Amino acid sequence: MFPAAFDRYIEVFGGGGWVLFGKPPDPRCMEVYNDYNSNLANLFFCVKKRTGAFLKELGFLPINSRDEFCVIRNFIEKQEFDTRFLQEELELAERNLPPPAYEEMREILQENAEVTDVKRAAAFFKLIRYSYGSGCTSYACQPFDVRKCFAAIWEASHRLADTVIENKDFEALIRQYDRESAFFYCDPPYFETEGHYAVVFAREDHARLRDALAGCKGKWMVSYNDCSFIRELYDGYPITAVSRLNNLAQRYDSGCEYPEVVITNYDPGRQNRPEQLSLFSLWEEAGISGADRAEREEK
Structure with a gap:
């Protein structure tokens, strides 16, 4: 349903980047990934630019626990590490090491406790992988070997090599990258499910998105949950009803589908005929x- 031709592709609400990674790369097309969640944008940037350091920071031990999950979640929410572990390590090192070795160990421990973009990205990635439904709020209570992701992270770093990573409000982003040859794909927080997202997306933001898209020179596509509010909000634009599997419900209701709509400012049937x-x-x-x-x- 994408347009047949465009030379810049912009994912306004990048999220996990499912569409971006599913889209074949085109050297003739500029690509932009954006998300207003600064932790998510930082994660994508570190995967792209600091791949080796990011993998090293993730660590190689396939062990995770509820305690580790809570420490990481507190760090992400407060943007600071829990210093209890640092203080305990310093006290142990001071009691058991001679002064020269202690000074060396102290520098290493303090350096490791410093908050960096790579540390923040690794913590956020673990939080996603260790949480139930990748919601970052509750512990999944299941073991997960983070080493299984290493190959995918290397592949992602190559796929993102020529992709611009942005962390902007959607209205400012659309205004910055809009051209007649541009194509915006928007997958915003679904109406009345905004509480599941880390970033606040109020009712008026849905209307603000519609207004920002209405003024676009380029083409755009928006995917939403199928409801009367969204259909009324985008009345007059081509709306295509689709459905997908409800991933979280599969464990309890196999085959359960979720109704969605795809909204465009062009005819998706005619535009895509090669x-x-x-x-x-x-x-x-x-x-x-x-x-x-x-x-x-x-x-």
Whole structure:
């Protein structure tokens, strides 16, 4: 349902980047990932730019616990590490090490306790993986070996190599990147489910998003839950009803589906019909001369 042609692709509410990673990369197309959640934007930036340091910070022990989950969650919420562990380690080192070794150990421990972008990204990634339904609020009560993600993180770093990472309000982002050749994909917090998101998205923000998109020069697509409020809000635009599996409900109700709508400012059926290519047009793209064409036609 995407438009047939665009030279800049902008994910306004990037989230986990499912659509971005599912979209084949195109060197001719500029890509932008944005999310207003600063922890999420920082995570994507560190995966892209600080891959080795990020993997090192994640650690290689496949053990997690409720206590670790709570410490990480407190850190993410307060943006600071729990210093109890640091103080205990310093006291143990001072009692058991000679002065020169203690000074060296003290510098290492204090350096490790310093809050950096990479530490914040690793903590947030663990919080996502260790929480129930990746909601970052409650412990999943299931073991998870973080090492299973390492290969995917390396692949993600390569996929994001030419992607711009932004952390902006959606209205400012749309205004900045809007062009006639731009395509915006928006997957905002669904109406009346905003409480599940870390970033506040009020009722008036849904209308503000509609108004920001209404003034766009480029094309856009929005995915939402199917409800009367959203249908009335986008009345006059093409609305396509779709459904998907309800991931969280699969454990209790296999096959349960969730009704959604896809809203666009273009006809998704007509825009995406590919132009029928001929051998001549393919040859022109490949730079094959007329003489070569005649020879190849004869063969």
